[in-house]
Amino acid sequence: MEKRAYFITGTDTSVxxxxxTAGIASALTRKGLSVGVMKPVETGCPLKSEELVPKDALLLKEAAGASDALDIINPYRFRLPLAPSVAARLEGVTIDFERLAEYFDEIQKAHDVMLVEGAGGLMTPLTDEKTNADLAFVLGLPLIVVAGSKLGVVNHTLLTVEAAGALGLDVKGVILNHPEEAHKSVDISRDYNCEEIERFLELPVLGVVPHIGKEGAAQSQKIFDAIVAGL
Ligand SMILES: Nc1ncnc2c1ncn2[C@@H]1O[C@H](COP(=O)(O)OP(=O)(O)O)[C@@H](O)[C@H]1O
Ligand SMILES: [Mg+2]
Known part of the structure; x- marks a missing residue:
């Protein structure tokens, strides 16, 4: 059977x-699966003791309990908080998709399931010519679209799914997430976004993740266990 693997993209950065991805990785490990992760390109990495710290890659590696080398999980990291194409250009680096595909294969061989987190959104450029969508295509991965719930998310989600389809990518489903704490008086759209996305999409909303506070670990596990059951 072909191994399961997903490319996690978003309706925007910080969604x-x-x-x-970390929640899904932990839930898969709770099911006894070995999970491989990749954050091929990370920008905005802080510098610590003269080393760039790829925070996303480290978080995913920990959530998955993956022992693969960090430099394979995250081959490209940049200090400036810019689109990868721009950050790479400023440093005279070209992001090499063949190299990323080799590392992907290497990690995938060692695990049951693979989760690859994109950088920014689906059409965020990675090189002068290629975007995250091209990378997902080269790796042959279906997408999971994380949608950041706020007014405007219905539009962003439909645009992302539409673009994915036009580019020949499969979309497994959408996860509606709440990165911000609720300020209902400011954003009442949160009460309607899921229903509205479901009305217009022919795809499943795989789950709705509320804003999870510090005491929400147990609640978080339940939500991600349910999402993983539907994958
Ligand atoms: N459901 C949630 N509950 C609580 N905090 C969240 C939730 N989703 C995201 N966050 C927080 O919001 C911020 C942005 O999320 P992150 O996963 O880093 O976004 P992205 O990877 O899309 O840039 C992080 O500090 C993260 O911990
Ligand atoms: Mg991230």
Missing amino acids: GKTFV
Whole structure:
């Protein structure tokens, strides 16, 4: 049987791709599966003792309990919080998809399931010519779209799914996430976003992840166990 693998993209940056990918990784490990992760390109990495710290990659590696080398999980990291294409250009680096595909194969061989977190959104450029969508295509992965719930998310989700389809990518489903704490008086759209996305999409909403506070670990496990059961 072909191994399961997913490319996690989002409706924007900071919508919760890492948070959701980590939650899925932990839930899969609770089921006894060995999980491989990749964050092929990470920008905005802080510098610590002269080393760039790829926070997303480290979080995913820990959530998955993966022992693969960090430099394979995250081959490209940049200090500036810019689109990868721009950060790479400023440093004279070209992101090499063949190299990423080799590392992907290497990690995948060692695990049952693979989770690859994109950088930014689906059409965020990675090189002068290629975007995250191209990378998902080269790796042959279906997408999971993390949608950050706020006014506008219905539009962003439909655009992302539409673009994915036009580019020949499969979309497994959407996860509606709440990266921000609820301020209902400011954003009442949260009460309607899921229903509205479901009305217009022919795809399943795989789960709705509420904003999870510090005491929410148990609640979080239940939610991600249910999401993983539907994958
Ligand atoms: N459901 C959630 N509950 C609580 N905090 C969240 C949730 N989703 C995201 N966050 C927080 O929001 C911030 C942005 O999420 P992150 O996963 O880093 O986004 P992305 O990977 O899309 O850039 C992080 O600090 C993360 O911990
Ligand atoms: Mg992230």
